[in-house]
Every structure is written in structure tokens, then in C-alpha cells.
Amino acid sequence: MADLASVIREECNPPMLSRDMSYHDITDQISSVTEWKKTPKQWWILITITSSLLLLLLAMLTYLVSTGIGVWGNNSPAGWAWDITNFVWWIGIGHAGTLISAILFLLRQKWRTAINRAAEAMTIFAVACAAIFPLFHTGRPWRAVYWLFPIPNTYLHMWQNYRSPLEWDVFAVSTYGTVSILFWYTGLIPDLATLRDRSPNGLRKVMYGIFSLGWRGSSTHWKHYEKAYMILAGISTPLVLSVHTIVSFDFAVSVIPGWHTTVFPPYFVGGAIFSGFAMVMTLLLLSRWALHLENIITMRHLEVMNKVILATSMIVGYSYGTEFFIAWYSGDIYERFHFFNRITGPYWWAWWTMCICNVVIPQFFWVKKMRRNIAVMFIISITTNIGMWFERFVIIVLSLHRDFLPSSWGYFRPTWVDVCTYLGTFGLFLTLYLLFVKFLPMIAIGEVKSTLSAQNHVEHVYAHYLETYEGAETKETHGLA
Amino acid sequence: MALLNERDAVDNGLYGAVGEFEDEDRLFDAIERVRHKGYSKLEAYTPFALHGLDEALGSKPSKLGWFVLCCGTLGATAAATFIWWSGAIDYPIVVGGKPLFAFTFSIPIMFELMILFSAFGSLYGMLGINRLPRFYHPIFNYTNSERITDDSFVLAIESEDPQFDADECVRVLEEAGARYAEVVAK
Numbered sequence: 292m293a294d295l296a297s298v299i300r301e302e303c304n305p306p307m308l309s310r311d312m313s314y315h316d317i318t319d320q321i322s323s324v325t326e327w328k329k330t331p332k333q334w335w336i337l338i339t340i341t342s343s344l345l346l347l348l349l350a351m352l353t354y355l356v357s358t359g360i361g362v363w364g365n366n367s368p369a370g371w372a373w374d375i376t377n378f379v380w381w382i383g384i385g386h387a388g389t390l391i392s393a394i395l396f397l398l399r400q401k402w403r404t405a406i407n408r409a410a411e412a413m414t415i416f417a418v419a420c421a422a423i424f425p426l427f428h429t430g431r432p433w434r435a436v437y438w439l440f441p442i443p444n445t446y447l448h449m450w451q452n453y454r455s456p457l458e459w460d461v462f463a464v465s466t467y468g469t470v471s472i473l474f475w476y477t478g479l480i481p482d483l484a485t486l487r488d489r490s491p492n493g494l495r496k497v498m499y500g501i502f503s504l505g506w507r508g509s510s511t512h513w514k515h516y517e518k519a520y521m522i523l524a525g526i527s528t529p530l531v532l533s534v535h536t537i538v539s540f541d542f543a544v545s546v547i548p549g550w551h552t553t554v555f556p557p558y559f560v561g562g563a564i565f566s567g568f569a570m571v572m573t574l575l576l577l578s579r580w581a582l583h584l585e586n587i588i589t590m591r592h593l594e595v596m597n598k599v600i601l602a603t604s605m606i607v608g609y610s611y612g613t614e615f616f617i618a619w620y621s622g623d624i625y626e627r628f629h630f631f632n633r634i635t636g637p638y639w640w641a642w643w644t645m646c647i648c649n650v651v652i653p654q655f656f657w658v659k660k661m662r663r664n665i666a667v668m669f670i671i672s673i674t675t676n677i678g679m680w681f682e683r684f685v686i687i688v689l690s691l692h693r694d695f696l697p698s699s700w701g702y703f704r705p706t707w708v709d710v711c712t713y714l715g716t717f718g719l720f721l722t723l724y725l726l727f728v729k730f731l732p733m734i735a736i737g738e739v740k741s742t743l744s745a746q747n748h749v750e751h752v753y754a755h756y757l758e759t760y761e762g763a764e765t766k767e768t769h770g771l772a
Numbered sequence: 773m774a775l776l777n778e779r780d781a782v783d784n785g786l787y788g789a790v791g792e793f794e795d796e797d798r799l800f801d802a803i804e805r806v807r808h809k810g811y812s813k814l815e816a817y818t819p820f821a822l823h824g825l826d827e828a829l830g831s832k833p834s835k836l837g838w839f840v841l842c843c844g845t846l847g848a849t850a851a852a853t854f855i856w857w858s859g860a861i862d863y864p865i866v867v868g869g870k871p872l873f874a875f876t877f878s879i880p881i882m883f884e885l886m887i888l889f890s891a892f893g894s895l896y897g898m899l900g901i902n903r904l905p906r907f908y909h910p911i912f913n914y915t916n917s918e919r920i921t922d923d924s925f926v927l928a929i930e931s932e933d934p935q936f937d938a939d940e941c942v943r944v945l946e947e948a949g950a951r952y953a954e955v956v957a958k
Contacts, residue, residue: 314819314923441858450858454870459880466884470891477895481820481921488918504905507912508920510816510825512902517821518834519898523891526844530887537880737820740923744796744820 307402307746309586314740317587321734322489324582333581334725341721348715351708352427360430362708369691369703374424376683377713379538380566381421381720382464383559383679386531387567388414389471392478393527396520401745402595404738405588408482409578410571411475412733416723417570418468420716425460440465456540463537470530474523480506481516482732535559542686548629549690552617558610565603565649566679568596572672574724576665578733587734590663597662600675604653607682611650625695637702638689641681648678787910788813788930789938791945791953792919796822799925802948803828806929809944813933817911817926836901840893847889851882910958928956 355362365372388410395403429435437444439461441451451458483503490496506512539555572593579588618630633642652674655661662668693700727733793799799816806814807830814829816822826833852875860872870877899905911917911928920926927950929941938955945953 318819318922441854449865450863452867453855453859453881454867454877456880459884462881462884466888469888473891473895477898485819485921488921500907504899505907505909506904506921507909507917508817508819509911510818510822510829510831512904513818513821514826514831515834515836515898515901518836519894522837522840522894526887526890526894529883533880533883533887540880740820741822744822 307405307589307591308739308743309589310750312586312743314743317739317743318485318489318736320584320587321732321736321739322486324728325486325730325732326489327729330729334729338722338725341718341725344715344718345722346718347711348423348718351712351715352423354708355427355712356430356432360428362706363712364704364706364709366701366703368694368699368701369688371691372688372703373684373705373709373713374428375541376680376687377716378421378424379559379683379687380676380680381417381424381716382467382538383535383563383683384567384570384676385414385417385421385467385471386535386560386563387571388412388417389467389474389527389531390564390567391571392474393524393531396524397528401742402592404735404742405592406571406575406596406734407738408475408478408731408735409575409727409733410567411471411478412724412727412731413567413571413574414471415468415475416720416727417567418464418471419723420720422464422468423716423719425464456537456544459537460541463534467530467534470523470527474527477516477520477523478735478738479731480504481508481737482735484508485736486732532560535563542690547690547694548623548625549633549686552614554610554613554617558607558613561603561606561610562649562679562682565600565607566676568600568603569672569675569679572596572600572668573676576669576672578728582728582733584734587739593665593668594659594662597656597668597671600671601653601656601662604649604656604675608650611646629690629693632693633685633689636689636693638685638692641685641689645678645681645685648674649682652678785958786931786938787913787956787958788928788933788936789941789945789953790911790914790926790928790956791942791948791950792916793925793927793949794951796925798949799927800824800828802927802945802950805948806927806944810935811929811933811941811944813930813936815928815930817920817928819921819923819925834901836894836897839897840890843893843897844886844890847885847887848882850889851885852878855881910956913958914956915954916952931958 363372363374365374388407391403391410392407395407426432426435429438436442437447439451439458451461453459480503483499484506487496487499487503490499536556536559539559542550543552543555545551575588576593579585615630618626621627633639652671655667655671688703692703791802793802796818799818799822803814803816807828812830816825816829818825855878856873864872866872911920911926914926916924916926927945927948929936929945931938942953942955
């Protein structure tokens with residue numbers, strides 16, 4: 292009994308959700324964000340900034356298409372540079388959304404319910420940002436569809452090369468984007484019905500009505516829905532692992548020193564989760580503060596996320612160590628030189644930035660006080676994403692700029708178009724996020740209610756235990772009276 | 773007989789008797805009592821998925837998984853077949869000395885298409901089995917139907933039930949602890 296009691300005590304203290312909330316409060320609080328009578332001025336200010344950045348992106352892409360991809364800094368020997376760095380970085384950020392919604396669902400981690408919807412939305416927007424880079428790197432994106440996908444056409448007269456990891460990547464990323472949208476939409480259906488039922492007659496009701504597909508919450512609906520949701524979570528889990536694995540194949544299957552390693556798949560997946568969690572943290576801290584969601588996204592959620600960030604930071608740090616060890620142990624002079632060049636070569640600052648941001652700074656999270664300090668976690672969430680961007684830069688540009696022949700060495704410098712295109716993707720990402728917050732429930736209403744239901748149930752058992760074995764007074768001191 | 777819209781009832785008949793409960797525990801309690809009285813055509817409406825509700829109502833587990841399995845198999849097979857046909861039959865061309873077709877290099881795309889087909893299968897399969905989208909259903913005639921997606925737990929005894937009698941069913945639901953019950957037209 293004592294063991295059970297300690298397990299329950301752990302579960303109840305502190306509670307995942309405020310004790311004085313009812314189901315109706317949850318509906319009210321989350322829906323109210325989408326029901327602003329007058330959209331706050333801050334939202335307009337923010338979307339003005341982000342949509343300006345989005346316009347910058349459109350301008351840069353127009354310039355690139357009309358001039359040619361020479362406007363980017365990519366040139367021999369660094370044929371891949373910021374574009375692929377940004378691609379891998381954005382895809383990686385997306386991975387946290389799937390991890391939170393799928394893997395944590397399968398592991399029955401109830402705390403995910405407060406953050407999964409926003410994280411899934413983030414996944415979709417991040418994949419959209421990522422897809423821009425390889426698509427525009429082709430220079431002719433409207434024709435790229437025939438180069439990338441097996442669509443019968445009259446001018447190419449051949450099929451794709453399925454022996455190439457780049458072609459696997461096309462399927463991995465497009466499947467990932469599609470499945471993320473399906474998973475997200477499946478989760479939204481019951482919540483859209485909630486919004487439909489709260490809306491006054493008019494356009495709102497019609498729109499939410501159409502997209503909720505006539506959902507009525509019957510037990511038959513829920514039965515098949517739960518099954519579908521579980522299957523989607525089940526297939527998204529290997530999917531998310533496969534996507535970054537295949538992204539890492541783009542590099543690992545080649546023979547370039549610094550790329551040709553077997554550690555890449557797990558190393559890339561670990562890094563993806565690391566940066567993705569950091570991005571979720573940045574966005575959630577801002578949304579939580581701006582929309583007063585402190586009672587739903589509680590300190591306990593944030594602390595658990597910080598633990599995941601710490602754990603994945605250790606995985607990433609371990610991978611860095613492994614790479615160096617294998618480079619030395621292989622006895623290959625090119626491998627050895629490459630890793631020596633990372634630390635001491637012309638891009639030494641990139642490697643050190645990566646190391647400090649990804650391996651050193653997250654160590655603060657060993658201290659409980661730091662894990663629970665909003666300012667600290669906000670700063671670390673930002674430095675983590677800076678560090679993870681540099682990780683991809685280090686892997687891609689540093690491996691290419693000095694490979695086998697010293698006569699073909701070079702130094703990559705980004706152009707202003709590189710920089711503005713990258714900034715522009717933030718415009719796309721944040722504009723979509725702001726629209727999402729305004730029009731859709733940013734927290735899964737139904738799922739938070741089921742978390743509350745489970746919490747009430749456990750607390751009921753706990754209160755009963757305290758009353759029976761420790762007297763009624765202790766019950767009050769635990770706030771369960 | 774407490775009836776929302778009598779004209780509808782005369783024209784279309786009755787959907788059933790519908791009662792509303794304050795929380796999930798009261799709903800479970802009521803289902804047990806109502807089933808004990810011999811009613812079998814029951815349907816519950818809840819704001820979130822309740823564990824154990826299907827068992828309580830005596831309904832069979834979802835068969836969606838089998839459908840999704842077929843979709844996934846189809847996806848993987850389609851991928852392998854297409855890679856083989858396009859690379860080894862329709863346009864054979866040697867790249868980097870690799871074979872025209874091999875199972876190993878087909879694995880990533882087979883896997884991705886298996887997942888893709890399964891994902892479409894789960895969403896569309898779920899909608900198909902649930903007969904959605906369907907924008908009209910008699911439960912929307914219920915006075916407080918808009919609270920089902922908020923915080924109200926509803927139990928309906930449908931008119932197809934062999935024991936169905938409108939007034940009697942309303943009484944049964946009230947006795948089982950409903951805070952409010954009424955007859956709903958189709």
C-alpha cells in the first residue's frame with residue numbers, strides 16, 4: 292500500500308491541471324482564444340511583422356527563380372550550404388511535434404495533452420518551411436514535380452532513380468508532411484465540433500460545421516476514432532524516426548569525410564528531437580504568457596520538457612564524441628584531418644558555438660531551480676536552436692569546404708539572399724502559427740478533459756487513502772479536501 | 773410526453789429518449805441500470821473518449837485495424853512493384869553499377885508508402901465506418917445537444933429498442949439519475 296501511495300502522491304503533487312477546473316472551464320478557456328470579439332492590437336502588430344517577413348521570403352524566391360540559383364552562395368566546393376542546413380534544421384524542428392503527439396501518446400504520457408496540438412501545428416508549418424529549400428534549389432520548382440515524383444509526362448521520358456537516398460528523401464518528407472496533416476486534422480475533428488456548438492449562427496458556425504464533418508461525440512464515433520488515433524500514433528512513431536534517418540542517409544551514403552558514418556541516423560533523430568523541443572518551448576512560453584494559459588500549461592509540463600531537452604542534449608553530445616573517436620580510431624587520414632579541421636580550421640567558431648549551445652548550456656537543467664525558471668528555459672530554448680542550426684552547418688559546409696584535395700579547398704560565404712531567404716521562412720512559420728492560434732483551438736480540448744477526468748479519479752483514490760490511513764487532516768494539507 | 777418538436781415526431785417518428793448526466797461516473801452508473809432493465813439499443817454521447825464505455829454499452833471493438841492493415845500492405849506492395857517495373861522493365865538504366873532492382877534499396881520507399889496508405893486508411897476508414905461527414909442527425913434535435921461537446925454526458929435509448937416506450941424510457945432515465953430527460957424526434 293505504501294508503494295502505491297507514493298506513486299499516487301507523485302502523480303498528484305503538483306497536479307497536472309489546476310484542481311478547481313471543471314470541464315466547462317476548459318472548453319471556455321481554450322475556445323475563448325478563437326472567439327475574440329475584437330482581435331487584440333498585439334496580434335495585429337505581430338502578424339504585420341511576420342507577414343512582412345513572409346513577403347521578404349516571396350521576394351527572395353522570386354528573385355532566385357528569375358535570376359538563377361547563383362544568387363545563393365553555394366559554389367564549388369560547397370555545393371550544398373545554407374539551403375540544406377535550413378532544410379534539415381526545419382525538418383528537425385518539426386520532429387518534436389510528432390514525438391509529442393505520437394510517441395508520448397503510445398507511452399501514455401498524459402502531460403502531452405496540454406501541448407500536443409500546438410506542437411503538431413508547428414510540425415506542419417516547419418515541414419512547409421523545410422520543403423521550400425530543396426524545391427527552390429532545383430531552380431525550376433514548377434518542373435521539379437516531374438523530377439521528384441513519378442508522374443507520367445511528355446518531356447522527361449524517364450523514371451526517378453530509386454537507388455538514390457535523395458529520392459528516398461522525397462518520399463520521406465512528402466509522406467511526413469501528409470501524415471502530419473492527417474494526424475493533426477484527426478485530432479481536431481472533435482474540437483472543431485466543440486467550436487461549432489459554441490458558435491452563434493453565421494459564417495463561423497458554417498465553417499466549423501463543415502470541417503467538423505457532423506461530429507456528434509457518440510460512443511460509436513469515439514470507439515472508431517480512438518482506434519484511428521491510436522493507429523496514426525503507432526505509424527507516426529516509426530515514421531518520424533524514419534524521416535530523419537533518411538535525411539541523414541543523404542549524407543551518410545556518400546563518401547565525404549565527416550558524412551560517411553553509421554552513427555548518423557540515431558544522431559540526427561536525437562538532434563531533431565532536441566531542437567524541436569526547444570522550438571516548442573519557445574512558442575509555448577510566448578503563447579502561455581500572451582494568452583494566460585498558465586493553469587493548463589503548468590510548470591510541471593515545462594519541467595518535463597526541460598528534462599527531455601537535457602536528455603537529448605546528452606545524446607547529441609555523446610554523438611559528437613563518438614564521431615571524434617571513430618575518426619581517430621579509423622586511422623583514416625582524411626577523417627582525422629576533417630575532425631581536426633572542425634575545431635581548429637577556418638570555421639572553428641561554428642564548431643565551438645555548436646558545442647557550447649548544444650552540450651554545455653543545457654547542463655543547467657540538472658538543477659531543479661533552473662528547470663523551473665521561465666527566463667532560463669526561454670534563453671536555453673533559443674540557444675539550443677542556434678546551436679542546432681550550427682550543427683547542421685558544421686556537418687554540411689565544413690565537410691565540403693575541405694575534402695580530399697587541398698587544391699580544391701574553398702571557403703563558403705552566404706550571400707544576402709541566403710540570409711533573407713532564411714529570415715523569410717520565419718515569416719512563413721510565424722504567420723501560420725499566429726493564424727492557427729486565432730482560428731483553431733491551440734490546445735486539444737477533448738484530450739485535456741480526459742486528463743482532468745483521470746486526475747480527478749486518481750485524486751479521489753488518493754484522498755480516500757489518506758482519509759483511511761493517515762487521518763482527515765493530512766487530506767487538507769494536500770489540498771484535496 | 774416531453775417532446776421538443778411534435779410536428780417532426782408525427783412526420784418522421786421518434787429517435788428515442790435522451791437523458792443528460794452531470795459527469796462520467798453518473799453516466800456509467802446509469803448505463804448499468806438501464807441495461808439491467810433490459811434495454812439494448814443504447815447510445816452514449818460524451819465530450820471526450822471514455823475508457824470502458826464500449827464494454828459498458830456492450831458494443832464490439834472497432835475493426836478499423838484490419839482495414840488499415842490492408843491499406844499498409846497495399847502501399848508497400850505498390851511501392852516495390854512500381855520501383856521494379858519502372859527501374860528494371862520500363863526504363864532500365866545502370867547507375868553507379870547498382871542492380872536494376874533490389875529489395876534492399878526499395879525498403880525506404882516501401883516503408884514510406886506503407887505509412888502513407890495506412891494514414892489515409894485510418895482517417896478515411898474511421899470516417900467511413902462512422903458514416904461521416906453527415907451533417908444531420910436526430911441527436912442535434914435534443915434541446916441541449918450543443919453541450920455534448922462541452923461538458924454534458926448523454927445517454928439515449930433509441931426507438932428501435934424492442935422495449936421502447938417514450939414516456940416509460942424518460943422515466944427510466946430520470947430514475948437512473950438524469951438531471952434532465954426528454955423524447956427526441958427524428
